[in-house]
Amino acid sequence: MEEYIVVIIGMEHSLVEIYRRVLENPGTDNRYLLVRRFLKDIDNSVELLSRVIGGEDTPDTVATMASPENVIAALVLNTVKKTGRKLRVIAPKEPVPGWDSLNLLIDELLEREIIEVYRVSFRPSGRNHARRIVRNVARIARGLSAKNVDVTEATAPVIAGLYAGGARRFLVLVYQGYIVSYQSFSFTA
Numbered sequence: 001m002e003e004y005i006v007v008i009i010g011m012e013h014s015l016v017e018i019y020r021r022v023l024e025n026p027g028t029d030n031r032y033l034l035v036r037r038f039l040k041d042i043d044n045s046v047e048l049l050s051r052v053i054g055g056e057d058t059p060d061t062v063a064t065m066a067s068p069e070n071v072i073a074a075l076v077l078n079t080v081k082k083t084g085r086k087l088r089v090i091a092p093k094e095p096v097p098g099w100d101s102l103n104l105l106i107d108e109l110l111e112r113e114i115i116e117v118y119r120v121s122f123r124p125s126g127r128n129h130a131r132r133i134v135r136n137v138a139r140i141a142r143g144l145s146a147k148n149v150d151v152t153e154a155t156a157p158v159i160a161g162l163y164a165g166g167a168r169r170f171l172v173l174v175y176q177g178y179i180v181s182y183q184s185f186s187f188t189a
Helices: 015-024 028-040 042-049 068-080 100-111 130-144 156-164
Strands: 053-055 061-063 087-092 115-120 148-150 169-175 180-186
Touching (some): 015 042, 015 169, 068 148, 068 169, 100 115, 115 130
Parallel strands (some): 053 180, 148 169
Antiparallel strands (some): 169 180
């Protein structure tokens, strides 16, 4: 029996390429690959991704159910623009499909004291009514003084809670082929 050793040149994909792949196809395997590669060398990863992530506004808070790419984008902009504050992440406390890679990222960044994490319910259920979710998120948003919030993957009750808690500027992460940027919208009464 013959043995073959296959060496693939360039197997270590560039982080930017992996990030783009996740935005095009946000599958579990792609997200795990992104998170592992990002956490391998955070400082170098921030430098590499800062070339493709931009936008006029920088989120101080990210509300996401399962997307580590949103947390990474906000962390990159916060680091590059030197906001001086830890990024706040609002994440689900109940399991949602595909949230494993997000939890891996959050746990590691929390251990390194790079972010602050707040766990809330994202989806209404029989026991957890939408009104309760809005109230809980509003309480957190008031305490955080959330100003610019990434709501790319937030649910309607979470967005309503952020608004009730005083957030008025919301950001959405947009993939435009070669760059990723935050677009903002705000509500005025």
